[in-house]
Amino acid sequence: MPVITLSSPKGGSGKTTAATLIATELAEHGATVTVIDADPNRNVLDWSRLPDKPHNLTVISDVTEETITERIDEASEASSFVIVDLEGTASLMTSYTIALSDFVIIPVQGSQLDAKQAARQIKLIKQQERLVGRSIPFAVLFTRTNPALNPKTQRHIEANFAEHAVPMFRTRLYDREAFRAIFSFGGSIRSLKGKGVSNLETAQSNASAFMAELVERLRNGNQTPSVKEVA
Ligand SMILES: Nc1ncnc2c1ncn2[C@@H]1O[C@H](COP(=O)(O)OP(=O)(O)OP(=O)(O)O)[C@@H](O)[C@H]1O
Ligand SMILES: [Mg+2]
Structure with missing residues (x-):
């Protein structure tokens, strides 16, 4: 079942x-x-040891360069979705994972420095495409954006990506306390209810829109969905 990879050489991009x-x-x-x-920092593994992890979600972390391809194959037989969280630096693990991915998400914060790193990542994906002889769908995801603002730098970066026909998620992940809080309290945005975290509902609809767009892109061959489909 689909293997979705989060990858970017930029540390802390989301x-x-x-x-x-x-x-x-x-x-x-x-x-x-x-x-x-x-990622050797094992942040998702740490999160999974906190309360409220959904029972149908499994986290595995004992992967190495030697075992990653086998682990991905096993996981995609066992689950409806496989999500791979890679570390920031390029490595053989990154290359193998991208080669086996059905979709690569490249998170980018709205700065030119991040955009430059995303361009490096796209080059790596293109190299893997040549090696495996098939296209590997990918899209840039803008993260930690301000829901009330669309600063000039952000617009400039988007225009640049558009000029080079780089696919971009229509949904952006806003900078939300809830997106940090799940790593303190565990669980999901939904299970944060009653824990005093601000703007939970807007964070929830943002996360749902992101998932819906990803599922739509997997279904439709990575076309950018219309505004209506994302809303
Ligand atoms: N949408 C968001 N809203 C609020 N905080 C966020 C958001 N995205 C990321 N952060 C915060 O930014 C920091 C970096 O995010 P994250 O760990 O997801 O990035 P990463 O790309 O996995 O980093 P690394 O390269 O170190 O693995 C964390 O403190 C995280 O809580
Ligand atoms: Mg990380």
Whole structure:
């Protein structure tokens, strides 16, 4: 079943946050999900040891360069979705994982420095495409954006990506306390209810829209969905 990878050489771009949000959203919609935590910092594994992890979501972390391809194959046989959270630096693990992915999400914060790293990541995906002889769908995901603002830098970066026909998620992940809080309290945005975290409802609808767009892109061959489909 689909293997979705979060990858970007830029540290702190939001890979782990996005990976955990998709995984919990999919699990809460009834899908069986395996997250492969391929980052030696094991942030998703730590999250999974906190309370309220959905029962149909499994996290595995004992992966190495030698075992990653086998682990991905096993996980995709066992689960409806496999999410791989990669570490920031390029490695053989990154290359192998991308080669086996059905979709690669490249999180980018709205700065030119992040955009440059995303361009490197896209080059790596293109190289893997040549090696495996098939296209590997990918899209840039803007993260930690301000829901009330669309700053000039952000618009400039988007225009640049558009000029080079780089696919971009229509949904952005806003900067929300709830997206940090799941790593303190565990569980999902839904299970944060009653814990005093602000703007939970807007965070929930943002996370749901992100998951819906991803599922739509997997279904429709990575076309950008219309505004109506995402809303
Ligand atoms: N949408 C968001 N809203 C609020 N905080 C966020 C959001 N995305 C990421 N963060 C915060 O930014 C920091 C980096 O995010 P995260 O760990 O997801 O990035 P990463 O790309 O996985 O980093 P690394 O390269 O170190 O693995 C964390 O403190 C996280 O809580
Ligand atoms: Mg991470």
